[in-house]
Amino acid sequence: MSRKAIYWFQSDLRIHDQPVLSNLNQSFDELLCLYIIPNRWLNNPFGLDFNRFGKYRRKFLKETLVDLDRSLKKIDQKLIVLIGNPAEIISDIFQEHNIDKVFTQDQFASEERDDINYLRALIGDENIVSHQSMLMVDPESLPFKIDSLPFGFTSFRKKIEDKFSVQNSYDDVKDLPATLISFKDVKWPEILVLEEEETIIPEKTAFPFEGGESAALNRMNQYIWESQHILSYKSTRNRLVGTEYSSKFSPWLANGSLSARRVYQEVKKFEDQIRSNISTYWLIFELLWRDFFHFQALKFGAEFFKAEGIKHRKKDWNYDVDLFNRWRTGNTGVDFIDANMIELKETGFMSNRGRQNVASWLAHDYKIDWRWGAYWFEHCLIDYDPCSNYGNWMYVSGVGNDSVTDRRFNPDLQSEKYDKKNQFIKLWLN
Numbered sequence: 001m002s003r004k005a006i007y008w009f010q011s012d013l014r015i016h017d018q019p020v021l022s023n024l025n026q027s028f029d030e031l032l033c034l035y036i037i038p039n040r041w042l043n044n045p046f047g048l049d050f051n052r053f054g055k056y057r058r059k060f061l062k063e064t065l066v067d068l069d070r071s072l073k074k075i076d077q078k079l080i081v082l083i084g085n086p087a088e089i090i091s092d093i094f095q096e097h098n099i100d101k102v103f104t105q106d107q108f109a110s111e112e113r114d115d116i117n118y119l120r121a122l123i124g125d126e127n128i129v130s131h132q133s134m135l136m137v138d139p140e141s142l143p144f145k146i147d148s149l150p151f152g153f154t155s156f157r158k159k160i161e162d163k164f165s166v167q168n169s170y171d172d173v174k175d176l177p178a179t180l181i182s183f184k185d186v187k188w189p190e191i192l193v194l195e196e197e198e199t200i201i202p203e204k205t206a207f208p209f210e211g212g213e214s215a216a217l218n219r220m221n222q223y224i225w226e227s228q229h230i231l232s233y234k235s236t237r238n239r240l241v242g243t244e245y246s247s248k249f250s251p252w253l254a255n256g257s258l259s260a261r262r263v264y265q266e267v268k269k270f271e272d273q274i275r276s277n278i279s280t281y282w283l284i285f286e287l288l289w290r291d292f293f294h295f296q297a298l299k300f301g302a303e304f305f306k307a308e309g310i311k312h313r314k315k316d317w318n319y320d321v322d323l324f325n326r327w328r329t330g331n332t333g334v335d336f337i338d339a340n341m342i343e344l345k346e347t348g349f350m351s352n353r354g355r356q357n358v359a360s361w362l363a364h365d366y367k368i369d370w371r372w373g374a375y376w377f378e379h380c381l382i383d384y385d386p387c388s389n390y391g392n393w394m395y396v397s398g399v400g401n402d403s404v405t406d407r408r409f410n411p412d413l414q415s416e417k418y419d420k421k422n423q424f425i426k427l428w429l430n
């Protein structure tokens, strides 16, 4: 009898560094490569007038899926994209097509973990196998259990820095089992059909982002090997204008078209072959922040998304929609905040310096529930990732991992320091 499997792609939209996918050929005859857009992305949890899946995210995801499908076709497979409740869709296919096993990626945020747990309940724990391919450092390799994860980043880093090892990243998948015949002609969901005006991004964007593994690997190659801008990363990373002030890896890391382990491996190779300095170290340091927020999300589950945050700190949040809309449309009257918010609205990206400032403004000056801001970011950001987004928002808003109680950024001082000649403000406010 033919052995059948489903590979459920989540935030691993690539064919490099796919340890499980690479080996399916040995045990299965037929395979369904599946990606499901969760229908909750179209919901509106706070009753505001936008959903969780804005146009830039849709554009970037579509480009990513097209690129993945192209790569799969080269090895006689294809990507099926559906929309709905992931666990229910997979369970229906599982029953109807007598599937033997479902493979997928481990998740760290509570909603995504709930999807996997629900699927386990529907089809049986023994029929689903998940693996870690999202982070640089495996949670199992930490020198402590997730329950004992240090609360602050510095103590986390000090505990692991000299001890962690990173698994070698796998080469591209070479062979896969044949496509499940009955899925050959399934159309992709309407939500991925974009209107022309939805796809226009101004030339002044911080980076001409294009979704997909091919563009991701090109950018990594260019930033590390060709331009070697990685060598000045630490001194440029707080800037606001241009393609090279930071790596711009985040959108690809967020949907997994770039593997964090591959970035680590590439930086180490560069350090061995060319040079190692504080900047090459600092890029890995930032990837540790990314892992840190994922581990925190795993530890705290749904608390990560509550107003009191993981600090369990009750604050008297404001829910003034007009004030919130001023912030979100770039109409606060504070140039540095508005320029950043307009950049986000028009491109789906914002620098880290900008994000810290606008988050601080919403939470500390307008005193609006930080989750509204995180939710607007979720709608807009092409690098949206639940753990990094909600984790950073909590941090800035005084309900997360920051040891300082309320760290307010002064936008005037910040713009004097990071935008001395008003280059950034002029770029986005003119």
Ligand SMILES: Cc1cc2nc3c(=O)[nH]c(=O)nc-3n(C[C@H](O)[C@H](O)[C@H](O)COP(=O)(O)OP(=O)(O)OC[C@H]3O[C@@H](n4cnc5c(N)ncnc54)[C@H](O)[C@@H]3O)c2cc1C
Pocket (backbone or CB within 6 Å): 237, 246, 247, 248, 249, 250, 251, 253, 254, 283, 286, 287, 289, 290, 293, 350, 351, 352, 353, 355, 356, 359, 377, 381, 383, 384, 385, 386, 388, 389, 390, 392, 393, 396
């Ligand atoms: C309020 C707020 C919300 C954010 N939301 C997101 C989000 O949804 N998705 C996201 O990927 N990042 C988020 N960040 C973190 C950070 O702003 C972006 O990762 C970074 O700006 C992306 O640009 P880059 O790839 O050029 O970063 P670089 O400076 O080149 O850093 C390299 C990589 O390290 C990781 N990284 C860097 N800083 C952080 C950080 N503070 N937290 C977690 N990872 C980090 C990212 O994967 C990034 O691609 C947020 C930060 C703030 C303050």
